[in-house]
Amino acid sequence: MKPSTIAHDSFVHLREEEEESSESSSAEVGISSAATQAISSASTMSSASTNKHTSQVKVDASNHTTGSYRKAGNDGKGLDSIRKVCLEVLRKTWDEFYEWEREYCEAKLAALMDERRKGARVKTTTTITAEAANPSSPPAPVLITLSSENMLDLSDAFADFDADPKYESCTPLYGNVHIGDDPDMMPFLPFGEEDWDGYPLPDGGRRRFSYEGYIKEYSKLAWMSEFDDPDLDCILYATTQRLLSMSISYEQMAAIGVFARVSRLPLLSASPSDHYGLEARAARRVFPPFPGLPSSPAPRPPAPSILLTFKPYIFPFFCHNLTCIRHICPTHSDRTPYPHPTTPEKKSVELADDGSSPCSPMCFLLSGAGQVRRGTTGAPQSAPLASWSAQDKDTLITFLELDADARPCDLAVIMKKSCDDIFRFRKRMFPDPTIASCNPGKASLKPSKHGTRDNILGGGPYLCSFSYGVEAHRFDLLIIKHMSLQVHVTTPGPVISLALAYAPIRSASVSASATTFVPSVKDASANPNKASKVAVQKKYAAAQCAVLAGAPSVHAIQNNALAGKYRKAVEVRQSAHGYGLFLKESVVANEFLMEYTGEAILEPTCVSRDHLIIHRQRNYLFSLHKTLSIDSSLAGDPSRFINHGNPPTSVDGYTGAGEGIANVHSRVEITNGGHGIMIYAAVDMDAGTELLLDYGPNFFKQLHGGDDDDDDDGDGADNEGVAVAEEEEGAGKFIYWDDDPEYGEEQEYRE
Numbered sequence: 001m002k003p004s005t006i007a008h009d010s011f012v013h014l015r016e017e018e019e020e021s022s023e024s025s026s027a028e029v030g031i032s033s034a035a036t037q038a039i040s041s042a043s044t045m046s047s048a049s050t051n052k053h054t055s056q057v058k059v060d061a062s063n064h065t066t067g068s069y070r071k072a073g074n075d076g077k078g079l080d081s082i083r084k085v086c087l088e089v090l091r092k093t094w095d096e097f098y099e100w101e102r103e104y105c106e107a108k109l110a111a112l113m114d115e116r117r118k119g120a121r122v123k124t125t126t127t128i129t130a131e132a133a134n135p136s137s138p139p140a141p142v143l144i145t146l147s148s149e150n151m152l153d154l155s156d157a158f159a160d161f162d163a164d165p166k167y168e169s170c171t172p173l174y175g176n177v178h179i180g181d182d183p184d185m186m187p188f189l190p191f192g193e194e195d196w197d198g199y200p201l202p203d204g205g206r207r208r209f210s211y212e213g214y215i216k217e218y219s220k221l222a223w224m225s226e227f228d229d230p231d232l233d234c235i236l237y238a239t240t241q242r243l244l245s246m247s248i249s250y251e252q253m254a255a256i257g258v259f260a261r262v263s264r265l266p267l268l269s270a271s272p273s274d275h276y277g278l279e280a281r282a283a284r285r286v287f288p289p290f291p292g293l294p295s296s297p298a299p300r301p302p303a304p305s306i307l308l309t310f311k312p313y314i315f316p317f318f319c320h321n322l323t324c325i326r327h328i329c330p331t332h333s334d335r336t337p338y339p340h341p342t343t344p345e346k347k348s349v350e351l352a353d354d355g356s357s358p359c360s361p362m363c364f365l366l367s368g369a370g371q372v373r374r375g376t377t378g379a380p381q382s383a384p385l386a387s388w389s390a391q392d393k394d395t396l397i398t399f400l401e402l403d404a405d406a407r408p409c410d411l412a413v414i415m416k417k418s419c420d421d422i423f424r425f426r427k428r429m430f431p432d433p434t435i436a437s438c439n440p441g442k443a444s445l446k447p448s449k450h451g452t453r454d455n456i457l458g459g460g461p462y463l464c465s466f467s468y469g470v471e472a473h474r475f476d477l478l479i480i481k482h483m484s485l486q487v488h489v490t491t492p493g494p495v496i497s498l499a500l501a502y503a504p505i506r507s508a509s510v511s512a513s514a515t516t517f518v519p520s521v522k523d524a525s526a527n528p529n530k531a532s533k534v535a536v537q538k539k540y541a542a543a544q545c546a547v548l549a550g551a552p553s554v555h556a557i558q559n560n561a562l563a564g565k566y567r568k569a570v571e572v573r574q575s576a577h578g579y580g581l582f583l584k585e586s587v588v589a590n591e592f593l594m595e596y597t598g599e600a601i602l603e604p605t606c607v608s609r610d611h612l613i614i615h616r617q618r619n620y621l622f623s624l625h626k627t628l629s630i631d632s633s634l635a636g637d638p639s640r641f642i643n644h645g646n647p648p649t650s651v652d653g654y655t656g657a658g659e660g661i662a663n664v665h666s667r668v669e670i671t672n673g674g675h676g677i678m679i680y681a682a683v684d685m686d687a688g689t690e691l692l693l694d695y696g697p698n699f700f701k702q703l704h705g706g707d708d709d710d711d712d713d714g715d716g717a718d719n720e721g722v723a724v725a726e727e728e729e730g731a732g733k734f735i736y737w738d739d740d741p742e743y744g745e746e747q748e749y750r751e
Ligand SMILES: C[S@@+](CC[C@H](N)C(=O)[O-])C[C@H]1O[C@@H](n2cnc3c(N)ncnc32)[C@H](O)[C@@H]1O
Pocket: 577, 578, 579, 580, 617, 618, 619, 620, 640, 641, 642, 643, 644, 645, 657, 658, 659, 703
């Protein structure tokens, strides 16, 4: 409710200019008596209680001549006159608004305080009539009545309903939200239990937040210039309405430049389709009941034609991921775009034209089209296509729709069929005469960087498969288009699978995790409907969230839950170190407990958030991989309350910093649309057990790094909340909790 500083300064400046020139030119200001009345009547549209404010709005019209505005607009003198009137009306509206607003706010606050004191609860003012509540009634029109007789009082229903406990001040999340970097104007948001004066300490004192170091993270305080003052909108809109009623047009107001100096919002939209401008915004805003405003403009519904025009642009932004309800979902839509069907560009014979060698003596290159192309003598035909099951065929159709020009030899690996069969099937599905443009120079499969297909990073944005041997296990990796989706067709039993995610930000990331056998691509055939590709995709993505090597395969069923809402029953309670997380049901070792969700942030933002972590002495930041970390300080799920426990056995001399022994462990796995941190039980546990996770050897050292000695770097400056991140630069990152180091370098302790 405070006036914006920038707007206020501009206005003061304008007012000074106005005062300088007022004496000399006041006689030139032409204003009609009718216009004067208009301003007065615009001002006095309020109730009796506001008359004392509006009565001030009187423009000195003693010297005004009739009708001068319409004619005066084009010469400099006319504009000058208009400018003065505009300034005067703006000034008076401004003063009137802030005088009114103070009383309005006081009255509002007093009313709220009264209700609090009385313990009264706000009553609903909306009731739904029987017609509306009856599901069998016709869908339209629904009748909603407001009446005092049948008012529904919700106070009884919520008699036992208390405000959220403090620990729930964090926004609940079912999946990670991709934030990347905080904006320049990242504010310091106190937690629920602290106030703006600092974090309360046990001795009754307060740890004050060091803005200095925090601000250092940002090159400028951009919010000062970008901030739109909502009060100013109200004042300017009231002013323009008054000026309009005085026959001063928007064009004339804009021409004098007064408004542009107070607010960067243009008065009018640049075009009818452009909704940026004071007038357009006023139509959408709910202004405070300032009596200087004309009655609220009716909200304008968007024209159906606009919706139709925007449809193709808007729809792709809605997340196709059924577990996600975000309209613009960077987490899912960037990484798992809808797999658009492709059209074939290669005639059959051209599939053999990429210069690769036959994959086997039965390869299609040695028979069929390849034979024709290369002039070789044909290899014996493979088993007849007729032996394929309907499911096999449907699976191949799905794949060919995803990449019509995929190499038969690659598909053969995935399908566990002969490439000759696949070649003939594809020829039937896309007969050569239907393939419009022939582009023999464009191969659908780019050779991998090393000329072999066993380089997992050699994949490109197309359907291809790679075979890769790790510790005598073999798996195949399928990358479909740009999706971060992999389908593993493995030899039975535990395998090592590598999951590659195309992170559209800064760098791609690769994580490794051990999995049990994951479903074969045949599962795609469970979805005979061609439109079910997304379902297939989701299924595989969920299946990727596999489990420990050697763990019972029943865990794979739970993987569907990893991407969403599944979690063991837990409760947050007071513990030895603030709140802690306790089981409400028993679990067995290796059982999946929940996903650690939060905001996915990049390294620079981790560094800037360090200041808040050090200030609060509480850290909710969890390393996901080299690029992203998950911070649940502002949004997350109950796993953010898992306290530290020591490792069961010493790791390189590290025995831990706490009292209890860790009974859960964490792993980075692929979830529905990205990486996630999964929490698993390390041992069998009964209900009531507090969950403890080993945060790793550096956690407490670094968390308390700036606390014991405020001048750690000896430069005489108070380092609290500032210097630790700088000190740690290069020596190891401050924030990372640790996962099991056995699962790849991203999980290694950062030294
Ligand atoms: C992820 S939070 C855990 C939940 C936290 N106790 C709360 O109330 O919100 C991690 C923070 O809890 C505190 N913490 C957790 N385990 C601890 C332990 N064993 N000893 C001291 N502090 C601990 C530290 O302040 C740490 O930064």
